Amino acid sequence: MEVFYTSKELKSRLSEIRTQGRSVGFVPTMGSLHSGHASLLHLAKSQSDAVVLSIYVNPTQFNNPDDFASYPHMLQDDLELAQLLEVDLVFVPETKDLYEGVPSAMPVDYGRLTHSFEGAKRQGHFDGVVAIVRKLFQIVQPSRAFFGEKDLQQLAVIRELARREFEDLEIVPCALIRDKDGLALSSRNVRLSPVERTVALQLNRSLMRLKMAAAKGLGGVLALNTEQLELKNTPGIDLEYLDVIDPETFQTAEPDRWSQGHAVLAVNLGSVRLIDNLFLGE
Numbered sequence: 130m131e132v133f134y135t136s137k138e139l140k141s142r143l144s145e146i147r148t149q150g151r152s153v154g155f156v157p158t159m160g161s162l163h164s165g166h167a168s169l170l171h172l173a174k175s176q177s178d179a180v181v182l183s184i185y186v187n188p189t190q191f192n193n194p195d196d197f198a199s200y201p202h203m204l205q206d207d208l209e210l211a212q213l214l215e216v217d218l219v220f221v222p223e224t225k226d227l228y229e230g231v232p233s234a235m236p237v238d239y240g241r242l243t244h245s246f247e248g249a250k251r252q253g254h255f256d257g258v259v260a261i262v263r264k265l266f267q268i269v270q271p272s273r274a275f276f277g278e279k280d281l282q283q284l285a286v287i288r289e290l291a292r293r294e295f296e297d298l299e300i301v302p303c304a305l306i307r308d309k310d311g312l313a314l315s316s317r318n319v320r321l322s323p324v325e326r327t328v329a330l331q332l333n334r335s336l337m338r339l340k341m342a343a344a345k346g347l348g349g350v351l352a353l354n355t356e357q358l359e360l361k362n363t364p365g366i367d368l369e370y371l372d373v374i375d376p377e378t379f380q381t382a383e384p385d386r387w388s389q390g391h392a393v394l395a396v397n398l399g400s401v402r403l404i405d406n407l408f409l410g411e
C-alpha cells in the first residue's frame with residue numbers, strides 16, 4: 130500500500146498506473162473507517178485494477194463548527210484497516226493542497242437535490258461536498274467512484290455533479306450497512322453515550338414500520354405522522370425530519386409511490402446528529 134500526502138505525488142503515480150492501462154477506482158472518505166467503508170472498498174477492489182482511498186475531513190461541508198471540531202480523527206487505525214483491505218493507494222492531503230487561502234465553497238444549486246432535507250437543514254453542506262469531491266475527482270481522475278447509500282442525498286448530488294462535469298465517470302452506489310441491532314453505521318456513532326446508542330435503535334424501528342405500512346398499501350400521511358410523533362415523543366430524540374421521497378429527485382413521494390420510495394430521516398441525539406434511510410419497496 131502506498132500513502133501519498135501531496136496531490137502532486139499522487140497524480141504522478143496515477144498517471145503511471147493509467148499508462149499501464151489499469152483502471153482506477155476511488156473511495157473518498159473523511160476517515161474513522163468502519164465496516165460501511167470496508168464494503169465500499171471491497172466493491173471498489175472488485176471493479177478496479179487500482180483503488181485509491183482518500184482520507185480528509187473537509188471543513189467546508191460542516192455547517193456546525195462544533196461538529197467539525199469533534200469529528201473523530203483515527204488516521205493510524207484507518208491506515209491499518211486500509212492495509213488489511215489491500216487498498217492500493219491512500220491519499221491524505223493537507224488543506225493547503227486542496228484549498229487556496231481560507232477554505233470556502235461556491236454555492237451549488239441542483240434544485241431540490243441540494244436545497245431540500247440535508248441541504249435545508251445544513252446550510253452550505255452540499256456546497257462544501259461538491260467543492261471537495263470535484264477537487265478530488267480532478268486529482269484522482271477515476272473511472273469509477275464509490276459512494277454509500279447511507280448518505281442517500283449526497284449520492285444523488287454526486288450523481289448530478291458527475292452528470293454535469295465528469296461524463297466518463299461512473300458513480301457506483303453501495304448498500305447502507307447496519308450493526309446487528311439495526312443501527313446504521315456512521316463514524317459519528319462513537320460519540321453516542323450507551324443510553325443514546327440504545328435510543329438510536331428507534332430510528333431503524335420507525336423506518337421498518339413505514340416499510341411494513343407500504344407493503345400493506347397503508348402508506349400515507351397517517352403512517353408518516355404516527356412515526357413522526359413516535360420519534361418526537363421519544364426522550365432524547367430531537368427529530369429534524371422524517372419523510373418518504375423519490376431518491377432520484379428528492380420530491381416527497383405520493384402514497385401510491387411509496388413502494389418505489391425511500392424513507393429518510395435526521396435526528397439529533399444530544400450533540401450527535403444522525404441520518405438514516407430505508408427503501409420501502411421489496
Ligand code: PAF
Pocket residue numbers: 157158159185187190258261262280283
Ligand atoms: O461521505 C463523506 O465521507 C464525505 O461527504 C465525502 C464524500 C468524503 C466528502 O468529504
